[in-house]
Amino acid sequence: MSCIEQMKYTILLDRISFKEAREYIETNSDEVYYVSPGYKIFKDYYIIGVPPIAMGSKGNALVFPYTKPCHGSFVLSIENEDSIKEINRLRETEKEKEPASSKKDKSLESSKASSTSFLDMWKK
Amino acid sequence: MTGAKVLLMMGCPEIPIQTSIALYLSHKLTNLGFDVTVAGTTAATRLLKVSDYDGHYAKKLVDLDKTLEDIIEKRNDFDICFAFMHNDSGMTYAATVSAISQARIYSIVFGRHTEELAQTIEFDCEKIVTQDVHNPVRLKNKLDKVMEAMAR
Numbered sequence: 001m002s003c004i005e006q007m008k009y010t011i012l013l014d015r016i017s018f019k020e021a022r023e024y025i026e027t028n029s030d031e032v033y034y035v036s037p038g039y040k041i042f043k044d045y046y047i048i049g050v051p052p053i054a055m056g057s058k059g060n061a062l063v064f065p066y067t068k069p070c071h072g073s074f075v076l077s078i079e080n081e082d083s084i085k086e087i088n089r090l091r092e093t094e095k096e097k098e099p100a101s102s103k104k105d106k107s108l109e110s111s112k113a114s115s116t117s118f119l120d121m122w123k124k
Numbered sequence: 125m126t127g128a129k130v131l132l133m134m135g136c137p138e139i140p141i142q143t144s145i146a147l148y149l150s151h152k153l154t155n156l157g158f159d160v161t162v163a164g165t166t167a168a169t170r171l172l173k174v175s176d177y178d179g180h181y182a183k184k185l186v187d188l189d190k191t192l193e194d195i196i197e198k199r200n201d202f203d204i205c206f207a208f209m210h211n212d213s214g215m216t217y218a219a220t221v222s223a224i225s226q227a228r229i230y231s232i233v234f235g236r237h238t239e240e241l242a243q244t245i246e247f248d249c250e251k252i253v254t255q256d257v258h259n260p261v262r263l264k265n266k267l268d269k270v271m272e273a274m275a276r
Contacts, residue, residue: 017212018219019244037220038196046189046196050219050246069165069188069213070136 004045004066004076012063013075021065021073022054029056029063033090041086042078057087126157128203131227133188134164134172135207135214139235141260142208143171148264149206149271151181156275160184161202163191188217195225202227204274207249210235215244222247230270234263 013024026032034052041064047053048067056063061079068074130153132146146162153160161184162172169185176182194200205227207218215231222229229249233242238255245251252270254263 017244018216019212037223038192040196046193048192048216048220050216051223067213067216069217070138070167072211072213073216 003042004078007042007078008080010061010077011074012077015072015074018050018065018067018073021067021075022050022052024075025054025056025063025065029054029058031057031087031091033057033094035090035093042082055090057090060084060087062086128158129201130158130160131191131202131205131221132160132162133191133205133207133217133221134162134168135209135217136165136211137168137171139210139257141234141256141258141263142168142210143175144260145232145234145263145267146172146208147176147181148260149267150183152268152271153274154181154183156271158204158274161186161191163188192217192220192224195221201225204228204230206230206232208232208234209241210237212241212244215241218245218249219247222249232263232267 033055039047061077062083063077066074066076150160162182163186209215231249231251233253238253
């Protein structure tokens, strides 16, 4: 059992496909970042997913996909001190990837742009 | 390929043929000289453990999430992975292995919604698809051909 199941979390969507989880995060988050499968959050949870994996922030909450073999994918939201750290880490990683670009704030930039660039990178 | 490390990755054991095919594959591949590890959820591994209590057919039985963690942390990896999938989660786990491991992937797509599920696979793999739930023979026959090619 990962630490996620012992944390206080909110289920935003349950028993859906991974694609639906990605679309929900892209549509309903303030900021969207993309990570590779196996990205580690909250000390011991390695994200399971089909790349590109969308991770979102909504205020101080981290919004992310969580997949269980027998129950499908979920979209979870966790808001605590650690979620703020995780969001900051995603922002820092994004800055390192694209030092010249602005942040992926949905009001400024479409999340699709990031998705496309990640997919292109993935195919190389 | 003798001695190559093979991972059999079981998903949710809701569809009955998964357990028998996993035992069959493990036994046949071991006899061909492959180093076979069977990974699964708690329920899937318990089904296998009870069916093969003394580990005659599945010699290495491990936890699925721990196995992925070991691959991600580069403590372990495999040359070949057979990924069982009958739902979107199974496909999602296989996509994860495809991204984190150097293993060649064989996607075993079975169950009730095989065509739709097989179409969602975007990663590089060989697909073995049969729309079977209770009768493992058709899938066994297809896997025999795959193993025949692997043994060459």
